Amino acid sequence: MIYSKSTIKNISESVGIPRLKDEITTAMAQDVEYRLHEIIDEAMKFMRHSKRTKLTVSDINSALRVRNVEPIYGFETGRPMKFQKAPTALEDVYYVDDEQIDLDKLLDEPLPSVPLDVVYTAHWLAIEGVQPRIQQNPIPIDEDSGEPAAKKPVRVQRQDGVETIPLVKHVLSKELQLYYECITDSLQSSDPIVRSTALESISVDAGIHQLVTYFVQYIAVTVKNNLHNLEMLKMAMAVARAIRRNPNLFIEPYMHQLIPSLLTCLVSKRLCEDYTEDHWSLRDGAAEQIAEICQQFGQSYHTLQTRIARTLLRAFLDPTKPLTTHYGAIVGLTKLGANMVKVLVLPNIKAYMCLLDVELEKDSPQLASDGAHCRNALLEALRVLSRDLEDLEPLSINSIQRNRLADVVGDTLAGLVFSEKDGGKIMAAVAAVSKATKDQSQ
């Protein structure tokens, strides 16, 4: 029985019939169940004729209407009902969650937007019996097993034994698999011409959209496994740049998988075997790519740039991080634009320079070289700032200005600025910005 006797009794009490005989409750319970079946049976007909497989409130109302019963008003909604549970001592009671609506507020609200009009689109479901592989048709199903082929991910073998299992389920044609293997082999070749040809191919080929996910994965795996192999890392960055440059590829959905690899190449502690190697250019390149991505997709993902900036700032301000990481963070922020420098870098330069000075006092050639790079990076940041505020008159280079500058950026950096050709401009920019900030804070 759907309805227990106690339910019937409860209901009868609620309508003012205190003691119902037992037989009557039983009969009622059974009859109510039968009536419900009848109504549902009828409602199912309406559901079927509306070509739906889900029963809705309107079906029940149609069924009631067709049986000459007053429909139940107030429940008709496009959204499914939410039932709430209210535990009681005996058993749980379920009720429809009915939120109160403030009519005044409702009246003040602007009208909801007009629902979209019903429109049709046409496509070929089959051409002479064969389903074309176009966007409107679903991914074909493996006919032999009857199972979607995508369930068995295509495994792509790499030369050095690293196995890439694509995260996204795809069915790759034989040709594409061959192409992918050929490209990844060429990328590792020692011949720079072969390498550049492979990259060239990635950056212009129109038919490799299905491979994007594999390339993104390839970049991620390469970066992860070759953290100290500068050549490999540079190659991975080149691949990233190539797929981004390809006008035929739609890489927006893969951006989030690509960014971690780029960030690694930007702020990682060590990216080479020997500190004398030129990992700085790798970092510069990665910073540039990140900046480009932010510019390209900033419109559609407005939190993207802030999130990256926050990550970089954290790296920049953490004194426990090595100078290489700091360098990456500074370069990254600088590339994100003058605004980032203004807001995030400039207020912290002085404190950072103190830290840098302390580090530089330690007698280590590596630290000295890293520190110099950092200083140059900061100088570059200030220069970006000055370029942004181009219309300012360059200040004359004198000791008063120098002291003012030192107030903001620290003595060491002020000295460096002084020795630059465009020192006057930089000083003017810094002065303008710090004045603006002061005004604001006042």
Next chain:
Amino acid sequence: MSGKGTDAAEDTGGTGSAANGGASGIGAGSSSSNNKTQAPPKQVEKIVLQYLKSKGYKDAEQALREDAMLEGNDSTLGDLASAFPASEIGADASVPNWILFYNEAEQGNPDAYRQSYRELRRWIDSSLDAYKHELYAASYPIFVHSYLDLHTRGLHEKAAEFMELYSGDHTEHHGQDIGVLKTLTTKAHVEENELAKVYRENKYGVRMTRVGLELLLSFLQDHEFTLLMRAVNQHLNIRTVDGAVPISSQREADVGITGHTQNQLDEFNRQEVMLGSVPLDSYVRDEVERTLQDEAGRADTEAARTEASALLETFSRVKQEAAASALSSRDAVPLPPARGPEVEQQIADLKALRKRVALGPAALPSVCMYTLHNTDNTLNCTTVSEDLSLLAGGFSESYIKLWSLTRTPLRGFQSTIASSTISSEEDVETARERTTEDSRRLVGHSGAVFGVDISFDSKYLISGSEDRTARLWSLDTFTNVVCYKGHNYPIWDVAFAPQGFYFATASHDRTARLWSCDHIYALRIFAGHLSDVNCVRFHPNSKYVVTGSSDKSVRLWDVQRGSCVRVFTGHTGSVDTVAISPDGRIMASAGEDQTVAVWDLGSGRRMESLTAHTGPVYSLAFSQEGTLLLSASADETVRAWDVKRAAAKSAEEGKKRDAAGIWKSKRVAESEALLRTWRTKSTPVYSVMMTKRNLAVATGAFAL
């Protein structure tokens, strides 16, 4: 509206007690004894007295009479005795039964059988679809025994009246037996008739579900239909089964009387049908020939000339073929005299025939899919005009929407149009609306629109709605032209005849109706389905109409006579769609049970049941040659089936196969006849059709 609900309320009030009542076997004894022990003791004594009297125990009778002080009741007893001959008690009623099922009111009433059977019938009619079949099957032996009882009681006129009233219920399945039983006129006949003896001396096997049986018994008890109850107790052998009782179980061994031929449906299905094509109207034939010759004569280039002469050739071939299979014009359905459109249509058909792609298992069709977006589950039905110029959809929100598939604007007429200003074709054009919209709404119904169909010439659209009306819309002016009222319940489906002019509606009121566009009342009412008629389609020659119903059967109706000529049973769920091949020989039906059944219309036999769909099937379409069948389903696929293979296979297996077994054994696997499956992206496919050129067109509403 006569309250269907209130009927049901009276009839099935007794559902409750069924749950406690005897469940296994017949169970009547135990549960009804509760009823009867409460009867006044005098009545029991009377019965016992009559029993003693009939047996000739005079002393005992006398003693009881004295003890119970029943004197003066002689006359009543006499009546009783005459109303119920003693011989019957001795012959086939066991004494306990006789006592238990005694109802004085019924005994004295010669109309008791008719009244109680009528009630039973009405109750079955209003019961749930799930149990309707088994109850219907069980009502047949009750019917027969009521009839025979009336004869044995000497109430011959009442018996004849009873037979006259209710024999119609059972003619499809038991036509032969009914025919024989009808001839009985005296008690002596009943005693000596072979068939009557078969019924009297054997128990009639019935399969019922537990719930169905309980419903039946409690109904009979609650209404004290003891006469019927006795028939059930004495003459029925009920086996309870778990799960649903398939219709096809009508043919199983333990149903009916063992050894007696039960399969009288085949006999019913042997009625003659004429499946030939429509004879070509002589006016149309001459006109088409003339036009084609004109064209050939006027042709400037060589290519155009050969084209025209090729058309002429094709036409003469078509003529020959048509002549071979056509009905005589006397048999054909009358149509208004042909005018321009028919000739144009014929020529267009010829051109299409020339361009037709030959389809077969090796050459599958192209399928063009029209996907509707933003419908928000309110789209109920779609149809595409034959010339692929229009797409129409019926919505829950009472309107019909039209889209131009050629993207030409749909322009009606300005409201200021006056007939006096129209003198040429240009005037008509200038009187049209200036709109550039390529879609339009047709507003007029006051309930969800469940069926739409466009006429062959794309000039009219017919729609059927929850508001119980069908409406005819002009696709020239985009206005409602006629509103057809007649159905008492929502209309589920509408269909135009292939030659236009006639249309048919299928309704929740269990009837399908035939209408002509120029009459506001139905010309024929096809009644006979036990439940909602879900779909209706015309035979290509317009002489027959096929309907599919929630009672899990498909029927073929003769349009002219208005009678049913074929019943196709075997589906295990309601039938939601039917299609007939263009040559008019093969019919396919499908629905809720996800199985497509292919039938031979001539013999009424099932050729094959095709399984593979995993959702209700919404639509079916044959290719023009009738070799391929396409099915569209809620499982978001369109599938193609090989009709020939299905037919060949069934011929191989022959008649010996167990008709009922097929459904069970095949359900799991995909049928071999499945040629191809085309999936859509989360779009249940609402309809599929084939153009004259063998291009398949499918429509569906994208659902998130």
